[in-house]
Amino acid sequence: MFSQGVEEFNQSLFVFSSICEISFLLDVKDKNNTKAINKFLGIIDSDTKVYRSLEKIQKGQAISNIKEFTKGELFKLKQFHKD
Numbered sequence: 001m002f003s004q005g006v007e008e009f010n011q012s013l014f015v016f017s018s019i020c021e022i023s024f025l026l027d028v029k030d031k032n033n034t035k036a037i038n039k040f041l042g043i044i045d046s047d048t049k050v051y052r053s054l055e056k057i058q059k060g061q062a063i064s065n066i067k068e069f070t071k072g073e074l075f076k077l078k079q080f081h082k083d
Helices: 034-041 048-056
Strands: 061-064
Touching: 034 048, 048 061
Parallel strands: none
Antiparallel strands: none
16 A cells, blocks of 8 residues: 555545555655554554654655564666556
């Protein structure tokens, strides 16, 4: 699941991100919505590294909950298709 706005996936009746094992958080509009970001990434406790990374995130970068990445670490995405 990719998102630029975590509120899209956390609805009042259902939290869509809860059924996704892997999530990628791009440069989101609602960086101050820490509760929704935690739900989206499956983070139980607030992690300041995640929020510091979100402050620095640029186009083409993401944060993920993939176990192979350090929590909150920024990494570059490769775009395979352009319109």
